[in-house]
């Protein structure tokens with residue numbers, strides 16, 4: 001899916017989570033959510049982050065939407081981040097899994113269950129197609145709604 005769709009979905013999760021949870025350091029939490037969302041596409045040179053030249057050697061070994069796009073890998077990296085700071089680790093996990101979920105809506109799918117299976121599970125949405133645009137707009141509206149909720153909470 002497109003970078004901006006990943007971004008709005010992660011943001012929606014962020015707004016939702018800070019609405020229902022007592023997050024001590026919201027900025028740190030947000031940074032790690034966004035960082036993870038962007039990080040996952042390190043396995044493709046077609047992504048915003050992955051197009052940096054220094055990822056090229058790594059990409060020789062990585063299958064796009066393979067190992068890096070798995071729950072196992074998400075958990076492993078989140079545990080490492082979380083061993084430094086629990087909320088950073090949780091934010092990293094949220095951002096990571098949000099990326100996997102959104103990619104999982106696409107036709108090509110994602111190898112969620114690696115290393116159990118290399119099979120990619122997907123739905124049927126075309127990246128950049130009309131349905132992605134619909135999802136994008138709905139998420140954008142969801143964000144506006146949740147920001148509104150947050151403002152409401154601060155006022156009363």
Ligand SMILES: [Zn+2]
Pocket residue numbers: 001040041065069099103
């Ligand atoms: Zn991806």
